[in-house]
Amino acid sequence: MWGSTVRAVNGLTARWATALPASDTASDTAPPTTSPTARDKAPDAAAGEATGTVFSACGVWPLLAFLADGAAGPARAELEDALGVPAERAAEAARDLLAGVERIPGVGSAVGLWTRPDVEPHGSWVAGLPAATLGRLGPDDAENQRELDAWAAKRTDGLIPTMPVTVDETSKLVLAVAQALRTSWLRPFWEGGMLPDSGPWAGRELAALHRTTGLLDRVGVAETDAGPLTVLKVLGGTGIDVHLLLGPDEADRGTVLKGGLDVLSGTCRTVPGDLLPLGEPGPGLNVRHVRSTSRDPYLAVTTSPFSLTAEHDLLAHHEVFGLTTARDLERGHFPGISDFPLALTQAAQATVARFDAQGFEAASVTAFAAAAGCAAPRTRHVVRRIDLDVDRPFGFLAVHRTSRLVLMAGWVNEPVPYVFDEE
Incomplete structure (x- = not known):
């Protein structure tokens, strides 16, 4: 399965690359239109866009796979098309991918899941998340945000200090993957x-x-x-x-x-x-x-x-990631995750990459937030x-x-x- 998963992930990289704006005059880091409460990242986004961009489909693909495992109806079919693997095998492929990434020297990855008390994820779905950090979102969203930001910073060795999504009163579930790599x-x-x-x-x-x-x-x-x-x-x-x-x-x-x-x-x-x-x-x-x-x-x-930072609103390219239907707040799309009806309101990635005389280091944090919706x-x-x-x-x-x-x-x-x- 590893070989077919690599091809699927690289295929998503290719589709994302061709969906990027042709020039830096068009920003790929605009705040999500479905999340008006998202934190304003414009100064960092503008700086990253001026120097270039960096992105990781390898960080997005596992999250799409875990969503597909719990999705139903059109949302499941769209995610399946974006992944390039059948939805019933998606979670297993994601686990294999993350395990394979963990075996690469100098690379680390982590999964995190946070839910409100009124959202009870199905145990069978949670069990499919490899060694995930499991947390509860409390009544203080500022404290929730600090907790998620601290997780992002710790899991990327400080390369990415904040989570790319914002926790507000509508956030019922947050699912994230962090990855970091270094080589000399x-x-x-x-x-x-x-x-x-x-x-x-x-x-x-x-x-x-x-x-x-x-x-x-x-x-x-x-x-x-x-x-x-x-x-x-x-x-x-x-x-x-x-x-x-x-x-x-x-x-x-x-x-x-x-x-x-x-x-x-x-x-x-x-x-x-x-x-x-x-x-x-x-x-x-x-x-x-x-x-x-x-x-x-x-x-x-x-x-x-080079030293690049970028933030990407994945919902701005929802068709690339199979997230078109999943944004619809009129109904829930993930009965395999929870009986509570869920729809995506945020999907974002923060990335950093540095190339210098001695080596290369890079990191990404990808997160989805769901609402009840030389002489x-x-x-x-x-x-x-x-x-x-x-x-x-x-x-x-x-x-x-x-x-x-x-x-x-x-x-x-x-x-x-x-x-x-x-x-």
Whole structure:
């Protein structure tokens, strides 16, 4: 089941990526229209949107599966379509997914369920939530919110300090999944600067990460629906790799990320670096022969560090997640969860991702709320040299190397300015 679940989760990642706004002028972090009491996250959302975005279908999929297990009628059918697995197997697949994620070094996950005293979840449904934190929502919603925020912070090692949904008087049930991951690069970068001479970052003095390696197959060019896509694999020591994705100038982030997922699934043929033709065979690439003191070829990479935060209103893309009917407050949709009639009023995710010289760390908290509703030495050899400059907006996928499960995906739209040391 693990293999089919990975394909289902990555499929949701692809659909979510293509549903993202084509540019950063359209926000993906607007407050939920069905939850006018939601906390105002606009300042953080705006900041995250200016620099790019990050999201985790791996954090959403288990929650959709647990909802599908307790859903009935059209809501169950829609969730089943979004999940890509039969509803009767969804909870088991979600448990397998979370157990598999927990086995990845450097990755942790947790499930939480909180209910009002008048909502009594069915024991059989609760028993299907793996090692869940179970809590009651009391009469003081400010205290409830503090409790949920503390849970989010603890389960993500402080990377996400607050729960992405708001507890108010209408909240009858809150179901959440938190995930956090950290990995260190097998070969660290060194820090420096860059000055792009073309593209949207041209003429700006920017912070950069640099690295060289003799392993030319770390980079490749794939032919995707968006055109040629350059893919750089940065390997982590815990079996988690980050794939940097540089597409054609005109390609939007949804198509670039979808292309990266097609490469991951084997849908697109990729030509590795050692077989690339001389010249500029892909975005950001230059392949040539140079004189060297060594017989070994080498790949020189310059890229941008990033630190991203984002919040996503999943109900803004309810059709992607199979949540269209589940929002209808006129009736309950989850009799398998509780006899109390429930409908979704909030579905949100908070995410963070940081890529620097030493490694990568990221976290997500996804929650649903339901209401009753280098001087040149002497050279002797001629070798192949590949230069890759990631010096304009690019995408990334954080991937478990063995299973190819995408744990996190995102887009870097704005670089980090270079800061000169003051004497």
